[in-house]
Amino acid sequence: MSKILLIAEHANGILNSSTGKCVACAAEIPDAEIHVAVFADDGAAVAAQAANLASVTSILVVDNPANANLLAATLAPQVVAISAGYTHIFGPSTTFGKDLMPRVAALLGVNQISDIMEVIGSHSFKRPIYAGNALVTVEAPADKTLVATVRVASYQAIAGDGSANIDAVTADTELPGHTRFIELQAGKSDRPDLQTAARVVAGGRALGSEESFDLIFKLADALGAGVGASRAAVDAGYVPNETQIGQTGKIIAPELYIAIGISGAIQHVTGIKDAGTIVAINKDPDAPIFEIADIGIVGDLFAILPELQEAVSA
Amino acid sequence: MDKILVGLKRVVDYNVRVRVRSDGSGVETDGVKMSINPFDEIAIEEALRIKERGDANEVIVVSIGTSDAQQQLRTGLAMGADRAILVETADAVDALTGARVFQALIERESPDLVLLGKQAIDDDNSQTGQMLAALWGRPQATFASTLVIEGDKATVTREVDVGLEIVEVDLPAVVTVDLRMNDPRYVKLPDIMKAKKKPLDQIPLADLNVEQAVGIDEVKFEPPMERDKGVIVEDVTGLVAALNDKGLI
Numbered sequence: 001m002s003k004i005l006l007i008a009e010h011a012n013g014i015l016n017s018s019t020g021k022c023v024a025c026a027a028e029i030p031d032a033e034i035h036v037a038v039f040a041d042d043g044a045a046v047a048a049q050a051a052n053l054a055s056v057t058s059i060l061v062v063d064n065p066a067n068a069n070l071l072a073a074t075l076a077p078q079v080v081a082i083s084a085g086y087t088h089i090f091g092p093s094t095t096f097g098k099d100l101m102p103r104v105a106a107l108l109g110v111n112q113i114s115d116i117m118e119v120i121g122s123h124s125f126k127r128p129i130y131a132g133n134a135l136v137t138v139e140a141p142a143d144k145t146l147v148a149t150v151r152v153a154s155y156q157a158i159a160g161d162g163s164a165n166i167d168a169v170t171a172d173t174e175l176p177g178h179t180r181f182i183e184l185q186a187g188k189s190d191r192p193d194l195q196t197a198a199r200v201v202a203g204g205r206a207l208g209s210e211e212s213f214d215l216i217f218k219l220a221d222a223l224g225a226g227v228g229a230s231r232a233a234v235d236a237g238y239v240p241n242e243t244q245i246g247q248t249g250k251i252i253a254p255e256l257y258i259a260i261g262i263s264g265a266i267q268h269v270t271g272i273k274d275a276g277t278i279v280a281i282n283k284d285p286d287a288p289i290f291e292i293a294d295i296g297i298v299g300d301l302f303a304i305l306p307e308l309q310e311a312v313s314a
Numbered sequence: 315m316d317k318i319l320v321g322l323k324r325v326v327d328y329n330v331r332v333r334v335r336s337d338g339s340g341v342e343t344d345g346v347k348m349s350i351n352p353f354d355e356i357a358i359e360e361a362l363r364i365k366e367r368g369d370a371n372e373v374i375v376v377s378i379g380t381s382d383a384q385q386q387l388r389t390g391l392a393m394g395a396d397r398a399i400l401v402e403t404a405d406a407v408d409a410l411t412g413a414r415v416f417q418a419l420i421e422r423e424s425p426d427l428v429l430l431g432k433q434a435i436d437d438d439n440s441q442t443g444q445m446l447a448a449l450w451g452r453p454q455a456t457f458a459s460t461l462v463i464e465g466d467k468a469t470v471t472r473e474v475d476v477g478l479e480i481v482e483v484d485l486p487a488v489v490t491v492d493l494r495m496n497d498p499r500y501v502k503l504p505d506i507m508k509a510k511k512k513p514l515d516q517i518p519l520a521d522l523n524v525e526q527a528v529g530i531d532e533v534k535f536e537p538p539m540e541r542d543k544g545v546i547v548e549d550v551t552g553l554v555a556a557l558n559d560k561g562l563i
Contacts, residue, residue, distance in 0.1 A: 071453075076448060099444065103445070106445035110527070113530055131435065134536070137532075170414065179453040182482055296546045
């Protein structure tokens with residue numbers, strides 16, 4: 001039997017949807033008992049949300065003023081302190097989980113599996129490498145704790161009809177003071193979150209300026225879509241870093257993805273391969289984005305976008 | 315500060331479209347262009363800028379692998395690093411063993427800062443820096459886009475999913491760098507000549523007495539699923555009709 005501990009991701013009292021996706025992955029492991037750990041200064045609200053996740057039987061709440069901001073250096077020893085008896089420890093492959101989980105693995109003296117996209121067996125998984133240009137089936141030793149991150153774009157969040165027990169636990173360990181949170185500059189946006197949006201509109205370097213990117217925002221708003229960008233558009237300063245899609249940005253899987261003025265470098269394409277339908281708008285008929293697009297339109301984005309926005313608003 | 319240690323991995327160049335071998339035993343690397351992992355190149359550049367500002371005395375570039383990695387270390391030296399260390403092994407090195415190798419070198423060199431790329435573009439693991447910080451018992455600031463050194467502290471801006479997070483860490487620390495930290499310099503021919511005279515130590519992995527971690531077995535490689543061929547529409551009317559057909563708008 002597998003006993004799996006998931007580390008919850010949350011902010012401002014709200015459980016991040018990445019946790020429900022990790023549960024969906026863990027639930028594919030045969031004969032698994034799934035627990036979720038909530039590290040917070042006051043984790044009651046997050047624990048109540050986590051308790052609703054189907055397949056989860058127990059929520060462990062570790063309240064500590066030091067957990068007001070989730071720093072890997074202070075969290076990792078606490079995760080280790082409550083990890084006895086677990087066969088697996090999972091976190092999401094978001095920046096939160098990518099930062100934390102290898103630190104946990106090293107403290108436990110084990111290697112880590114990054115970005116699980118498919119469960120083959122309790123210790124065997126499939127994951128992408130080389131920007132998704134190859135998939136590898138990996139096997140972890142069965143006699144050691146298995147630490148992994150889950151590629152959240154590969155999973156739908158599990159249903160919210162569960163009723164897990166909630167228990168307060170203490171993580172008995174010394175916490176380092178060498179790393180201090182200063183501030184979070186979060187992008188303010190009323191638009192759907194890029195990683196959970198059903199529709200995403202993204203722009204690239206061809207937009208040419210921060211002002212022109214307004215065309216992307218307008219189309220996104222007409223569609224009720226989230227907004228993304230290629231690395232080139234972020235590097236050029238048209239939009240902030242949190243909008244970047246690709247190998248080193250966000251991996252997304254919306255039902256509809258519209259790439260506008262994005263050439264489609266492999267590093268970008270790996271971030272959108274799981275989208276339901278990919279639409280490409282580009283003036284270069286040879287742009288690689290057309291190789292993976294379901295629907296393509298060759299032309300000037302500055303002419304196409306206003307027309308498209310009007311058509312979908314009608 | 316005195317020393318900055320920079321990790322540098324030899325990987326398949328980012329422009330190469332990697333192919334899986336037909337027998338599923340791995341990806342084709344024979345005759346393929348190899349380069350410094352792009353994130354590591356940014357780490358070298360940042361270390362050099364810190365030194366050039368007068369905030370560090372020495373930049374040491376380190377790689378783990380076969381003697382082929384000398385080529386990438388020489389590039390690091392040509393960029394401006396002072397010396398190089400190659401930890402030689404013919405075997406593939408897992409992330410935890412790699413972190414232990416860096417830990418062994420830290421014991422020899424006592425650096426004030428270790429700069430690494432946030433991930434290598436071959437295995438896409440994003441693990442070594444975090445593991446090293448854990449083994450060393452020191453701070454980690456991952457996915458960094460700016461790094462400001464002030465005495466025995468560093469202020470780091472991290473690119474996180476919701477925006478930018480700013481943390482302060484005591485030195486020594488491990489910082490893993492993201493794409494927007496800087497634009498690495500181009501290497502000039504005279505620098506390549508000069509780099510040939512800079513010291514490059516080769517240390518057999520066995521000499522470091524590093525405990526070999528139990529690895530994750532890579533059982534089978536396969537190409538990703540191909541998407542079906544799409545259609546090209548003539549105009550916006552055609553696009554809207556196609557989206558309607560799929561029930562997407």
